[in-house]
Amino acid sequence: MTEATPEPAGPPPASPFDVPAYRVGVVDLLGVLAYGELSAFERLAADAALAPTLADKAALADMASAEYHHYERLAGRLVEMGADPYEAMEPFVASIDGFHESTRPADWLEGLIKAYVGDGIGADFYREVSTHLDPDTRDLVLAVCGDTGHAEFAIDRVRAAIAEDPRVAGRLALWGRRLVGEMLSQAQRVAAERDNLANLLVGGITGSPAGEDGYAGLPGFDLAEVGRIFAQLTEAHTRRLQALGLAA
Amino acid sequence: MTEATPEPAGPPPASPFDVPAYRVGVVDLLGVLAYGELSAFERLAADAALAPTLADKAALADMASAEYHHYERLAGRLVEMGADPYEAMEPFVASIDGFHESTRPADWLEGLIKAYVGDGIGADFYREVSTHLDPDTRDLVLAVCGDTGHAEFAIDRVRAAIAEDPRVAGRLALWGRRLVGEMLSQAQRVAAERDNLANLLVGGITGSPAGEDGYAGLPGFDLAEVGRIFAQLTEAHTRRLQALGLAA
Numbered sequence: 396m397t398e399a400t401p402e403p404a405g406p407p408p409a410s411p412f413d414v415p416a417y418r419v420g421v422v423d424l425l426g427v428l429a430y431g432e433l434s435a436f437e438r439l440a441a442d443a444a445l446a447p448t449l450a451d452k453a454a455l456a457d458m459a460s461a462e463y464h465h466y467e468r469l470a471g472r473l474v475e476m477g478a479d480p481y482e483a484m485e486p487f488v489a490s491i492d493g494f495h496e497s498t499r500p501a502d503w504l505e506g507l508i509k510a511y512v513g514d515g516i517g518a519d520f521y522r523e524v525s526t527h528l529d530p531d532t533r534d535l536v537l538a539v540c541g542d543t544g545h546a547e548f549a550i551d552r553v554r555a556a557i558a559e560d561p562r563v564a565g566r567l568a569l570w571g572r573r574l575v576g577e578m579l580s581q582a583q584r585v586a587a588e589r590d591n592l593a594n595l596l597v598g599g600i601t602g603s604p605a606g607e608d609g610y611a612g613l614p615g616f617d618l619a620e621v622g623r624i625f626a627q628l629t630e631a632h633t634r635r636l637q638a639l640g641l642a643a
Numbered sequence: 644m645t646e647a648t649p650e651p652a653g654p655p656p657a658s659p660f661d662v663p664a665y666r667v668g669v670v671d672l673l674g675v676l677a678y679g680e681l682s683a684f685e686r687l688a689a690d691a692a693l694a695p696t697l698a699d700k701a702a703l704a705d706m707a708s709a710e711y712h713h714y715e716r717l718a719g720r721l722v723e724m725g726a727d728p729y730e731a732m733e734p735f736v737a738s739i740d741g742f743h744e745s746t747r748p749a750d751w752l753e754g755l756i757k758a759y760v761g762d763g764i765g766a767d768f769y770r771e772v773s774t775h776l777d778p779d780t781r782d783l784v785l786a787v788c789g790d791t792g793h794a795e796f797a798i799d800r801v802r803a804a805i806a807e808d809p810r811v812a813g814r815l816a817l818w819g820r821r822l823v824g825e826m827l828s829q830a831q832r833v834a835a836e837r838d839n840l841a842n843l844l845v846g847g848i849t850g851s852p853a854g855e856d857g858y859a860g861l862p863g864f865d866l867a868e869v870g871r872i873f874a875q876l877t878e879a880h881t882r883r884l885q886a887l888g889l890a891a
Contacts (some may be wrong), residue, residue: 436704440688449729456684463708468674481697
């Protein structure tokens with residue numbers, strides 16, 4: 396047997412994945428997205444059971460199946476990265492399940508709004524996050540955040556319901572506001588518990604100053620950006636509620 | 644305006660679809676299959692919510708999504724035939740929903756057995772039916788009756804549960820027998836209500852004697868065959884229960 400020689404100090408890492416904290420942060424990010432998609436599948440399938448017509452049921456089943464295929468892509472990438480998808484999802488089960496338990500739709504319309512508004516905010520958030528990621532991870536995140544047909548479907552059904560009985564608008568507007576509050580509180584809980592994920596998003600992957608380990612390409616967001624992103628998310632949420640015919 | 648002239652008596656129909664009763668029977672058959680798949684999607688997705696591990700949850704979501712894609716193919720064929728898939732499914736909603744309501748699994752294991760045993764009997768039955776159909780319809784029926792991974796998964800999980808606690812075997816065997824009884828009683832109800840479907844399956848599409856309208860290629864089953872098919876379905880059911888480690 397030949398004795399292993401210590402490796403010489405190499406050139407600066409050519410990929411952010413050479414920085415261990417980046418890889419761990421991406422596994423966390425794909426894990427939370429994957430469990431989010433698997434939960435979205437479950438929730439849409441449960442909504443399908445409440446659907447008032449067979450056409451609505453089939454439409455919801457179609458969206459649920461699309462979410463499952465997003466899950467498949469995320470789990471597949473985790474496996475490619477040498478990570479166990481179930482382990483990667485596990486840390487996020489309690490907070491995502493908690494969100495769904497605290498926002499159980501009382502009826503079909505609340506379920507539709509939750510799918511549209513919730514997935515809309517999630518997609519906006521992950522799209523912002525993706526700007527700081529390596530190209531492969533970014534493309535995957537953008538692909539799984541694509542609209543699966545919720546938007547048009549929900550807008551159509553909710554507007555029709557309000558046209559039929561304008562009194563439902565007040566209750567549904569309240570529901571829309573409650574959903575955002577619950578999402579933000581769960582997101583804060585996740586960020587507080589997952590340092591690597593929080594570091595991936597805010598403050599960069601290498602601590603400060605960025606670049607000290609030779610890779611400075613993914614600096615994360617600074618606080619001004621975080622403020623701007625929250626303002627954008629809120630504005631987009633308001634526009635979605637207006638599209639539904641609801642006051643934000 | 645020109646006056647419509649009565650069409651001359653043409654040559655014998657070249658396809659069974661030229662016989663109106665055949666087309667109506669096939670629309671019924673694809674309709675009952677389509678709603679069966681959409682219900683299977685819903686039921687498997689609900690089982691996913693009960694799954695004890697994330698790996699089990701993802702496996703059930705995968706099977707549910709496969710059932711949805713079967714539904715998609717059946718609905719697509721109905722549209723190709725100029726039929727409305729929702730209208731085609733409607734006559735079967737009450738009996739299929741009734742079956743699911745009268746066989747609501749009490750736990751995860753009962754759900755797995757229902758998926759495996761119920762889909763197994765259904766697939767055996769439709770495979771027999773398909774032997775009397777035109778080749779395109781037959782290929783579609785065989786494709787959507789293919790195993791979506793239930794069998795191996797259910798056998799593995801149920802055997803493991805019995806190994807851990809042999810006392811569950813008695814309850815689960817009873818459950819397996821109840822499922823068959825409920826399926827048969829719902830199937831009889833459907834056959835009694837849907838003449839065209841029953842004629843497609845038993846007695847041929849043209850009444851008797853076959854061939855009186857010029858197409859004699861799809862005679863349906865005679866009563867001896869029906870007896871043989873029921874014997875085969877029962878034997879296959881017994882083998883499935885044995886594979887699970889249960890007394891039939």
